[in-house]
Amino acid sequence: MVNVDVLPGISTLDISLVRIDYVPNGVNPPHTHPRGSEILLLVQGTLYVAFVISNPDLNPGDVFVFPIGMIHFQFNIGKTAAVAFAGLSSQNAGVITIANAVFGSNPPINLDVLTKAFQLDKNTVKYLQSRF
Incomplete structure (x- = not known):
């Protein structure tokens, strides 16, 4: 996770970044970011990602956007590890x-x-x- 607490130089830029590594059947449980929207880029593996109201499968190169405050999750439905990067529209989006x-x-x-x-x-x- 790179946010203002880890890298003070991004203060006032309204950005943060996180790399997420998922083991097979790994899950990032339902959560929300109260102070920022999220854009998720899958670079390896296959993830099932969703708001509470959607259910697309992501494949490498796919991008998914979670609006600010929307409850969402990710679940590795593949047989191999999955890697994704999430950018957030806040220097401290919260979770x-x-x-x-x-x-x-x-x-x-x-x-x-x-x-x-x-x-x-x-x-x-x-x-x-x-x-x-």
């Missing part, structure tokens, strides 16, 4: 991993809220919270 934010919050979100929001029983919610 919020959805499962961590919901089930790993401190203090925890009320059990009744999560039970109703995800249509799960309380034991399942307790189990998910215990994983974080």
